Amino acid sequence: MRDSTIQASGSRLREPTRLATVSVGYADGYLRSLGNHGTAAVAGVRVPVVGRVSMDLITLDVTALPAGAVQSGTAVELLGGAVPLDELARAAGTISYEILSSLGTRLQRVYVEAPAASTQVGAQA
Numbered sequence: 035m036r037d038s039t040i041q042a043s044g045s046r047l048r049e050p051t052r053l054a055t056v057s058v059g060y061a062d063g064y065l066r067s068l069g070n071h072g073t074a075a076v077a078g079v080r081v082p083v084v085g086r087v088s089m090d091l092i093t094l095d096v097t098a099l100p101a102g103a104v105q106s107g108t109a110v111e112l113l114g115g116a117v118p119l120d121e122l123a124r125a126a127g128t129i130s131y132e133i134l135s136s137l138g139t140r141l142q143r144v145y146v147e148a149p150a151a152s153t154q155v156g157a158q159a
Contacts, residue, residue, distance in 0.1 A: 045070060045085050052097045054081075054104050058112065059090040063136035068092075071125045075116035077103055 056074070060066045064087055072083035074094050085093045096104045111117055113133070123130040137143075 047084075050097075051084075051095055052099075052101070052104075053084065054094045054096045054108075054110075056092050056094060056110050056112075057090060058092060058141070059088045061089045062138040062140050063133075064092060064112065065126045065128070065133070065136060067126045067128070068122070072112075072122065073117055073125065075111040076108060078116060080116055 054076070058064050064072075066087045068083055069086040069092075070082075070084060072087075072092070073080050074083065074092075075081070076094070076096060076099060079099055081094045081096050081098060083092050084095045094110070113119060113122055119130045119133060123133050126133065
């Protein structure tokens with residue numbers, strides 16, 4: 035059969051497509067409303083979420099990446115950097131605070147300290 039269907043998603047893939055499964059889902063706080071609406075970044079390339087968000091998995095369409103670029107263990111950016119918080123919230127139909135407060139304890143957090151503000155007002159001779 036040439037047509038493929040992502041199970042239980044209502045999405046039908048009509049052309050050859052490379053998919054990647056990511057072990058994050060609504061149990062981690064990745065909102066179900068991001069199914070077929072969310073975006074991730076792999077190797078700096080934005081890729082769409084296809085199909086439904088399940089409890090522990092999402093599926094990405096990685097066809098835009100070179101063949102072999104995605105392997106088991108390849109880093110996927112779901113929030114921040116190439117996937118701005120406000121954009122993710124809009125795609126989910128919510129606000130940024132709900133996205134942040136929904137994140138589960140299984141997710142790795144990386145806190146980046148803001149650069150120290152300069153207290154020097156002007157240059158002195």
